[in-house]
Amino acid sequence: MKVAITSSGNTVKSNLDKRFGRCSFFAIYDTETTDVEFIPNPNKEAEEGAGPASVQLVASIPVNKIVSGEFGFKIKSLLVDLKIQMIVVKEPDMTIEDIIKLLSQ
Structure with missing residues (x-):
């Protein structure tokens, strides 16, 4: 299973990005192989429609779950x-590595 995690950077030491549609990167974690791939979010600077475009991006991978700090109202219905399951993490200091450890339990 693949999980998308919104990330502020492109390493496992990066913090969770609280924004879904405008996050800097998506960390794609494969629960079977434990591989992590970082994909830059091309929608980060979009004037409008960043959320739905980001949904299309992660759905094309495809992922089963998305971990983020928040999801917009329009995004929830699309997911x-x-x-695609949404997991909201309200702790801003969590790193991608921390989240992967939680997902691995």
């Missing part, structure tokens, strides 16, 4: 329709 529900795509059967």
